[in-house]
Amino acid sequence: MPGNEEAGNETVSSLGHSSPTTQLSTLGVLKSALGCIRRDPVLAVPFAVVGMLVALVDWLRQHDSVPAVPTDALGQSVSVTYSVFPQGTTRTVRHVGALVDLETRYLLWAVGLEVLVPLAVGIAGWVTITRVLDTHSGPRALSRYIALAAVVSIPKLLGGFSVDIPGFLFGLLLLAVALFVLTRLFLLPALLVTGSSFVTALRQSYHRARGQGMTIAGLIVLIGLAYWGLATVPVAGGFLSTAVVAPIHAVAIGTVFSTGSGETPSIPADHIASRDTRSDESQ
Amino acid sequence: MPSTRRRFLGLAALGVTGSAGFTSLDTRAYTGSQSPTDWPMGRYDPPGTGYNPTVSGPKDNVAVAWTHRAPDWFRGSTQPIRRGKTLYVGGNGLLALDTETGKRRFSFQGPYHSSPAIAPASSYQTKTLGIAGLAGIYGLNANGGWELPFTDMSVGGERWTGPQSSRPGFFGPAESTTPVTVNGTIYTALPGTNSVVALNPNNGKVLWQRTHHKDESVSGMFNRPAVDDGIVFVTAWPQQATAYRADTGEQHWHRELEEMTVLPPVATDEGVVIPTRESVQLRARSDGALLWERNLDGNVTDSTPAVADGTIFVADERESLYALSLATGETRWTVPFDGKTTPVVADGRVYAVDSLWALEAFDVATGEKQFEYHPSEVPLSPPMVGDGMLYLANRGRVLALEEA
Numbered sequence: 096m097p098g099n100e101e102a103g104n105e106t107v108s109s110l111g112h113s114s115p116t117t118q119l120s121t122l123g124v125l126k127s128a129l130g131c132i133r134r135d136p137v138l139a140v141p142f143a144v145v146g147m148l149v150a151l152v153d154w155l156r157q158h159d160s161v162p163a164v165p166t167d168a169l170g171q172s173v174s175v176t177y178s179v180f181p182q183g184t185t186r187t188v189r190h191v192g193a194l195v196d197l198e199t200r201y202l203l204w205a206v207g208l209e210v211l212v213p214l215a216v217g218i219a220g221w222v223t224i225t226r227v228l229d230t231h232s233g234p235r236a237l238s239r240y241i242a243l244a245a246v247v248s249i250p251k252l253l254g255g256f257s258v259d260i261p262g263f264l265f266g267l268l269l270l271a272v273a274l275f276v277l278t279r280l281f282l283l284p285a286l287l288v289t290g291s292s293f294v295t296a297l298r299q300s301y302h303r304a305r306g307q308g309m310t311i312a313g314l315i316v317l318i319g320l321a322y323w324g325l326a327t328v329p330v331a332g333g334f335l336s337t338a339v340v341a342p343i344h345a346v347a348i349g350t351v352f353s354t355g356s357g358e359t360p361s362i363p364a365d366h367i368a369s370r371d372t373r374s375d376e377s378q
Numbered sequence: 379m380p381s382t383r384r385r386f387l388g389l390a391a392l393g394v395t396g397s398a399g400f401t402s403l404d405t406r407a408y409t410g411s412q413s414p415t416d417w418p419m420g421r422y423d424p425p426g427t428g429y430n431p432t433v434s435g436p437k438d439n440v441a442v443a444w445t446h447r448a449p450d451w452f453r454g455s456t457q458p459i460r461r462g463k464t465l466y467v468g469g470n471g472l473l474a475l476d477t478e479t480g481k482r483r484f485s486f487q488g489p490y491h492s493s494p495a496i497a498p499a500s501s502y503q504t505k506t507l508g509i510a511g512l513a514g515i516y517g518l519n520a521n522g523g524w525e526l527p528f529t530d531m532s533v534g535g536e537r538w539t540g541p542q543s544s545r546p547g548f549f550g551p552a553e554s555t556t557p558v559t560v561n562g563t564i565y566t567a568l569p570g571t572n573s574v575v576a577l578n579p580n581n582g583k584v585l586w587q588r589t590h591h592k593d594e595s596v597s598g599m600f601n602r603p604a605v606d607d608g609i610v611f612v613t614a615w616p617q618q619a620t621a622y623r624a625d626t627g628e629q630h631w632h633r634e635l636e637e638m639t640v641l642p643p644v645a646t647d648e649g650v651v652i653p654t655r656e657s658v659q660l661r662a663r664s665d666g667a668l669l670w671e672r673n674l675d676g677n678v679t680d681s682t683p684a685v686a687d688g689t690i691f692v693a694d695e696r697e698s699l700y701a702l703s704l705a706t707g708e709t710r711w712t713v714p715f716d717g718k719t720t721p722v723v724a725d726g727r728v729y730a731v732d733s734l735w736a737l738e739a740f741d742v743a744t745g746e747k748q749f750e751y752h753p754s755e756v757p758l759s760p761p762m763v764g765d766g767m768l769y770l771a772n773r774g775r776v777l778a779l780e781e782a
Contacts, residue, residue, distance in 0.1 A: 160500070160501045160578070160580040160581055161501060161580070162517070162580070162582060164538075164539060191534070192523065192537065193581075195519060195524055195534025195537075196502050196504045196519060196521060196534065197501060197502055197503070198500075198501055198502060198503055201501045
C-alpha cells in the first residue's frame, strides 16, 4: 500500500540509475515472501515435492552399499549453509571418492541419485522463481539455471570447501569477503530465470545488489541458518530444510529482484514503499 | 572426517580434472583369488597365527635387497601386508610399493596407522583395505584411486570413514588392534573404545558392535580379534575373554580371567591360545573352559604369540622367548630374549623383532639363533615373509631383506 511504512522498509535511489529503486529490510523481504506464499500456496509445492525426494535420497544413501557420510554442517554447533540457488541442506552427502572403481550397476545407481537431486532442486527453483516473477522463460533459461545450480553443488561432492584460517581477524576478513560475494550473487537465479545469459546474469546480479547489501546479507545469514537448523532435525531434516526454507528463499529472491527492477507483480503492496510515492505524498 | 587440507585438495581437484582428466594409478585389477605369497592382514590370517606355511624367508643371514625412503609424513611401525606384487604399509598414511623393486605405486597421507587388511568389496571392482587410525576405522581403495595428472593428489583413495571414537588413544593403536577380514567382513577393535565391531567393507557400516563394561568407567580396548570357523575371539583388559558369532555378534561364551592384563588371542584347532601378563592359556573353543595354563612368570604387556604346527612361540618380556607345545603347554625350547615381540613363522624359521629394534631369526625346531639384524632407525616393525624375503616398516622407510 503506497505510503505504508512497514517494519524497516526504506527507500533509496541507486546512483547511476535513472529509474527509482525500492529497498526492503531483511524482515520486510521475509514477511513479503511469506505473504506471497500464503496468498499463493502453489509456490510451496515444487520444493515440498523435492523435499520428499531429498528425504528419500538421504534414506537411500544411508541404506545402499555405497559409502555416504553425514553432512559436515550437521556436526557443527551452528552453521550457515547458504547456497546461491535455493536448495535445502541434505542430511547425507556422497563424495566423489566413493564412486571411484564402483561396479557399473552401483556406479549408475549412485550417479543417478546424485544427478537426480540437483536436477529436481533446479527445476523446483526455476518453477518457483518463474511463478513469483510472473514471467515466462524458455528451456534455454531452464537449462542454464539447472547447469549452474549443478555446478555450484560440485564442491560438496568433492568433499566440501574449507580453508585453514590462521587467525580471528583473517577469519573475519574472509567471512566478509564471502558474504560480499554471496550478496552480489543473490539475484543470479532470478536473472537466469528471466532469460539472461551467464555473463549478463552475473553482471546484472552484481549491479542490482548495490545499495541492498545489508538487506541481502541479512537474508543470506537468516536463510542459511534456517537451512542448517531445520536440517539438524533427525530423519526429516532434509525434507524440512528443503520444503520450508527453499521456497522462502526462492520467493525472497523474486521479491528483491522485483523490488530492484521496480516491478511488483507478486509482492504485496503494503510491504513496499517507493521514494516517488513518498515524494508524491509530501507534495 | 576428511582433514581440512584434504577437503581443500578435493576442491582443487575440480579445476584440474576438468582439463586434464584422470589416469588410473594401477592397471591391475585386484580381483583374483589369493596367491600363496599373499599376506592379507596383520598376523597373516584371521586366527592370528602369524604363520604362512606356503612361503619362506631368509634362512641363515640377511642383506638389504632394497630400501624405500618414504615421504616425510610416513611413520611406519606396523607389519606390512601383501597382495600379488604390491606391499601395503600403514603409518600416518598408506604406502603401496612394488615387492620386487620397492618402487612406489601410490601413497597418500591420512590418519591411518595400523596394518591394513584386504577385504573383497562386492560393490567395487577393487578390494578395500580396512585400516585403523587413532580414533576410528577407514576403508581405502586397494588400487589407490585416481591420480590427478601433474599433481601429487588423488581422488578416491579413501572410500569411507567407518565408526569413530571421541577418545583417541594417546599413543595410537598398537599392532594388536589390526583389522581382520573374513568372508567379506571386517572385524576390528574400535580404537579408543571398549568395542569390537563387524563392518561392511563396501561402505564401512557397522554390522554389529559389542562393548564390554558398557555402563562402567572401565576403559580397556579390545586386542586384535582372532576369527576362525564363524567365531570371533576377543580379549581385553581387564580379565576379558569373549567369543562372539561372526555373523550376528551374538555372544558365544564369556570368561573373566584371573589375570587383569590379557593379550591378543590366537585361534587354533586345539583351542584358543590366550596369553596373559604372567602365563599362557589354552581354552576350549566351544565354551572357553580352561584346557591348560602355563605360568611363565612373565611380565607381558605388548607381545603377541605365533602358532605353527602345534607350537606356540611367545615372549615373557623378561628374559626368554619360549616354544611351547600347543597340546600340553610344555616347553620345547627357550632362548634369551628380553623384550616385547610379535613373532612370525615361515619355513622352519621364527622371525622376532626384539623391542622394536633387533630382528632375530631362530630355528623352529631347536631355537638356535640363525642371524640378527639391527637397522639404523627405530622402530622396526614385525616382518612379513614372502618370496625368500622379509619386509619391514622402519620409521621413515620400508626395508626388504634377502638371504645374504
